[in-house]
Amino acid sequence: MSAPEESRTTRAEEFEELRPLLFSIAYRILGSVSEAEDAVQETWLRYETSTTRPASVKAFLSSVVTRLSIDVLRSARVRREEYVGPWFPEPLLADPYQDPARSAELADSVSMAALLLLERLTPLERAVFVLREVFGFGFAEIASAVGRGEPACRQLAVRARRHMDAGRPRFAADRKEREELAERFFEAFREGDVDGLRELLAVDVHLIGDSGGKAPRWGKGVFGADKVAWALSVLLPPFTRVGGVVDPCQVNGQPGAVFRDRDGKVVNTWSLEILDGRIQAIRTVLNPDKLGHVGPVAHAWAIVEEVRRARRPGEPEPAPATPLSAPRPT
Structure with a gap:
């Protein structure tokens, strides 16, 4: 050689x-x-x-x-x-960076909630925060990476940390608690158990989706435990009737799921935000441009039409804000 x-x-x-x-x-x-x-x-x-x-x-x-x-x-x-509409990060099913000693910390840093908080920062603040707080780089290395002096990088780190701390919840659930609650949630979801769903949801829970205008829109979403529990209970039966499958898995280091059609193509992903023993938010990514790395992507509008046809007489319609009730654009 x-x-x-x-x-x-x-x-x-x-x-x-x-x-x-x-x-x-x-x-x-x-x-x-x-x-x-x-x-x-x-x-x-x-x-x-x-x-x-x-x-x-x-x-x-x-x-x-x-x-x-x-x-x-x-x-x-x-x-x-x-x-x-709302913008969410592209879903990440597996973070390739494996450091067992810091796996929990890294999972939290890649959650949808954390990434949305990072959107509040300037690009330089965001880069400094990621290098310093997530990966533990020294300020000399950070200064070289972002092209700023060390004192400036220290100031950027302080500002970024202040913004992040202001938006973070005070009491976060540990991993085991999140996984157990998510398991109960998906069991109630599969069974269409409105009461079971309601008791797992925060009073002000928010069900919201990112379609980017390229898939059925969620509008401003569904708010409140009663409305979200009811909406969830009527979403799944017609979807499974046409061969749809809900595959619970980790999404951005948090409990979530991938929805697939009968051919295994990706319809959307869900990510659950769990705090204080309740689900605070359910964020779903429907924009096909953000799902290609997860697997072959289903035709969202075709799925909606098929699910509508599979709804039985007398079966309730989803809430107007959910994509399965969204009219197809003309």
């Missing part, structure tokens, strides 16, 4: 070892699987063609993927301001 070939092989091995970390950094900054993957790929191209050997490969690659992510986020924020 020639020296250039050996060098390229070594670089590829080093990069693959760090790829999970790079993706995890990029996804937390961007909230998008596809954009994070693109940032990681561009990082490899820059590393592959670099003529110098960095003193720290991890520091170099982390800096590159962070700067790329900041640039992408700045342009993405404009698009998100024009987004149709």
